[in-house]
Amino acid sequence: MNFITCPKCGTECDKLFDSICRDCFFESFRLIELPLVLHVRICSSCGAYFHRSRWEDAGNLEEVVLKAVENTLFIHSEAGDVELYLEPKEITPYIYRVKAEVDAVVKDEPVHAEAETEVRVQRTACDMCSRESGGYFEAIIQVRAAGRFPTEEEKRRCTLIAREAMNSMKKKGDRLAFISDYQEQKEGVDLYMGSMNASRQVCRMIISELGGSFSESPTLVGMKDGKNLYRITFAMRLPEFRPGDVIKFRGRIIQIRSSGKKVHGISLEDGSRFISTPEELKGAEKIANIGDAVLTVLVSIEGNAILVLDPETYETVAIKKPMFFNAEAGSEIPVLKTEYGIFALAHSEVPQEK
Incomplete structure (x- = not known):
């Protein structure tokens, strides 16, 4: 085997690394560089991390510290197959010691390097939290x-x-x-x-x-x-009308059941369903609310009509029987008295006694 003499130290070797032997090359080769001290700014309110002239949302404090070390750590461009290991240690709530270890391959040679830095945490208010509090x-x-x-x-x-x-x-x-x-x-x-x-x-x-x-x-x-x-x-x-409101709209008496982009209700006169929009209901008249309902005595049932006692005068009044009506004569049922007449409510409605 032919040996080559290193021009720097005179050692005989089988190959040169940038014109010098392996030991001389790696003696001056810096695989990694890391400042002795790093400063990071953390928002004390939202935990955002100041990085590259802007505030960024980040994880917990340890993650921010490790991210700051990763962003600052210099690894030589000739390094390949790089494996990085960071070990953080909390000294105080404002100071961390972070040890960095790197394994890599440089010119087909395995190389290991270590460095350590101190990360100092500065707690302040980010621009958004300052705006919010201001x-x-x-x-x-x-x-x-x-x-x-x-x-x-x-x-x-x-x-x-x-x-x-x-x-x-x-x-x-x-x-x-x-x-x-x-x-x-x-x-x-x-x-x-x-x-x-x-x-x-x-x-x-x-x-x-x-x-x-x-x-x-x-x-x-x-x-x-x-x-x-x-x-x-x-x-x-x-919307002007809410669930539970009773309105007069185009000659119909409607109990509002739900109100959103569409208004759903039921006719208190014949039990038919009602669908409209808030815009279409402009001009409708609110005449009562379901909370105004009272209990009164059902006197008798006669075909499609029922006889009830007027809750104010106690006179017997005939009104239309609502759909799905299953009460018996002599029982109490919820009714709503308005200027347009008395209306019996569905059996499932819960009246409020006055």
Whole structure:
């Protein structure tokens, strides 16, 4: 075998690595490089990690520390078949020691290298949390109802829909998806929203569940980088009629069963089903609510009519027998007295005694 003399140290070897022997080559070869100290910024509120001039959603603190080491660790470009192992050790809640071990192949030779760094954690507030705590908003959702005030349950449900939607959108990466303020008004609720686009989605979700409509009204608030900045007011209008309301519409007396994009109900006169939309019901007259029902005595049943006692005058009155009626004479049944007459309710309705 022919041996080659290393020009650097004079050792005889069977091959050269960049014109020198193996020992001389790897003596100066740096497989990995890692700073002695690293600094990471973590949002103390949401846990976001500041990386490459922007805030990013991250996992737990240890994952952020390891990610910071991986992003900073330099591995020589000639290394192949690289295997990296990181061992973190918490010194204090603000300081970690991380040991990095790398196995690789360089010029067909197996190489192992180790390095250690100290990661110092700085807790601060990210730009989005600073905006949220500072009351920043791009839009206002004004929850109102057509021809009435929203109920407490409607206000609670609309707010819950908005909060759940914001949490979902924030998990998907919309860091402006937050509610910076909540103000309850006599006529409804005002929600101050961090994201204009998220607000539009919230309005659509509320309409999908509760019905109604919304309109948008922009207001110029300033300029940034030569562009106009606007805030949008989303005027929500919940349907005028709610489940349980009894209305007079085109000569018919209708009990509303459900209200959303479509309004479903039942005729109290003949038991027929009723389907409409909130827009079509504009101009309908609310005459009562199912909660106004009272119990009265069923005197007798005569064909398609029944005789009941008027709940106020106690006179015997003949009214139309509702569908699926199965009460017996002498029992008490729920009825609704209106200016358009007395109506017997379905047997499954639960009356409220007055």
